[in-house]
Amino acid sequence: MDEVRWLSPEELHTWVKLEVIAELLPAALDQPLQREHNLTHFEYIVLAQLSEATDRTMPLTVLAARTSATLPRLSHVIRRLEDRGLVVRSTSEFDRRVTLATLTDAGWERVVESAPTHVASVRDIVIDRLTADQLRSLGAITDAMLAALDPDDRKGLRRVCDEKAPHPPSP
Amino acid sequence: MDEVRWLSPEELHTWVKLEVIAELLPAALDQPLQREHNLTHFEYIVLAQLSEATDRTMPLTVLAARTSATLPRLSHVIRRLEDRGLVVRSTSEFDRRVTLATLTDAGWERVVESAPTHVASVRDIVIDRLTADQLRSLGAITDAMLAALDPDDRKGLRRVCDEKAPHPPSP
């Protein structure tokens, strides 16, 4: 028989809260963006990533890695964004397997409009509620969890943090 | 125009990691339960809640609140669980609007079998990766986030024990 190491009361209580957060957070991030800008949180993330890329353009595989999405999922989302005129697709001339997604002007405007809404959510839900110590601690905790969830660091999150913010670039 | 308070580099970096976790965590919790016991994480939570209730029975509205689900979502899930013989529905004799969900013996066995798998996931993803200090800090951080996500404390999760978040001893 394998003996199960059950959770202590404190471990259990903290885990349950984390579980509830995991359940409620997606909707909390979606709703303001949906209501005010007709974007899901995932669509916003996709547009924001493109807005930071050189030429506002990225291969789908790269974009998929940076948005934690599978390729089929991203492919569908990009097609719908293209239908709405926020993104265009093209084939790379260097490797004709590669599809490039490019943010249109309309897409750029949409993400610029939406960024303040999103930042407000993020501040309201977490950042503005934490002390400096807690923020630092949360950084270490997320590192520990990502070691399990993204063991090969495919998202490159351990790199030194650059100053890129999801808003128009200030030269 | 309202001025937007953008995120500092540290705030942004921590937030991005949290966002990635929020994206990856559901699948990480689903997969072991799906593979080994043919249950989604949400189904497991539903069965686990029923297993702790008196008579293994709960009204759907209560169950919905305790699983952070909407009533339509829960209604569909319970119907599918009933189709699989893990749950039965009945009408309350005291209020005939109320539907009671009861865990069957098969449902009980399923949740007992599955619990070690789930606990192993939870330990592997978070609990066993944190120091005692970090676990305590995470408790305070989750309290802060739940204040935004569940402002009326409908889940009764925010304990009275530590009012102010005590952070590690250093000024």
Place this chain on the structure above:
DNA sequence: CCTATTAAGTTGTTTCTACAACCAATTACA
């Protein structure tokens, strides 16, 4: 009482995601 309102679930529709199968372009290599 009798109607209006609220509460508890259900059902149907649309949207999204995961998964699998598939195709096309490129690379490896014998």
Place this chain on the structure above:
DNA sequence: TGTAATTGGTTGTAGAAACAACTTAATAGG
């Protein structure tokens, strides 16, 4: 050089969730 394996993406389908509309039961107000 020719064939196999790999890479990048697309598409079809089936399952789950959000949302709205609906039904039925209980309660409140006049």
